[in-house]
Amino acid sequence: MKLIQREIVYKGKIFDVAEDTIEIDKDKVTKWDLVLHNGATAIVPITEEGEVILVKQYRNASNREVLEIPAGKLEKGEDPLTCALRELEEETGYRATHIHKLCAMFSAIGFSDEKLHLFIATQLKKGQQHLDEDEYITIEKYPLHEARDMIFSGEIEDSKTIVGILSACYFLNK
Template sequence: MIIRENTINSKRIYEGRMISLRVDTVELPDKKYSTREIVEHPGAAVVVPMTDDGKIIMVKQFRKAVEDSLLEVPAGKLDKGENPAICAHRELQEETGYVSANMQYLFSFYSSPGFSNEIMHLFIATDLTQGEAHPDEDEYIEIVSYELGQLIEMIFQGKIKDSKSIIAIFAASQYLGHNHLGQQ
């Protein structure tokens, strides 16, 4: 049985640079009505950049929404109609300065489908060449690198709290044939 909600009415109440917000009136399967607040987002590319010596390049940046500096994999918003692989290359270079000769798509996932349509496209980047980072003018980023096992420990220690980064790190571990602790 497929459960659906039919949209009766949809109204955009905010349109910003990163997101838009709409309110939908929906008909539920039992014919009652409800309201859904939907954050619209154009999607993002998420990159796990791996150096030749097996380290993963991470970025640390302040996130106003949680009032904390978070350790994250590089990622960024898709431009309208942009191919996620192009976005992945651009964001990797902008945030870290690295350029990848081998950008491998893994899978896509929704960041928070209970209230947002944002879809994230995950890539592993290898064959890296270091260059100069060019973050957006309002981004202040510290670039750091860790071994995969260290990152997995940091997740369980509560030191990495960003969901896309947690997904990306465990996916990279699986992709590389490591166990849940990041060991081969």
């Protein structure tokens, strides 16, 4: 298989949508839609008490508030670590003394090229939130093992948060 042509059919503020023409084999060609995204970062902040800091915000895809780890979109050419540290402080008010990359993943590889870089942050220092004009976020803290259990009870459904919490548990041997 190979990409023959890409046509941008929608240009948006956060992502674009392309219609790709894909050659399956010499005799077969098909069209696929693809969401084009600059990528993002997400960070699992862990307090000295072993609590994970989650943000609660409204998401229109679920039409309700959801619990998530802090995250944000990469600017074109931006270093993922720089973005993760910025989003941590903007959304939670915390700064991290120690940060480690956990992994990188495609958030929805079946229809998007968004690559998400996941970090864990420890040795946190409390500061002040710097929310965007359109952000309404509250902060909640949970013991890491409780947050892990919230995944399996269905209270946490966001994919980056699920991968982030489980990766943090693995990384911290919890």
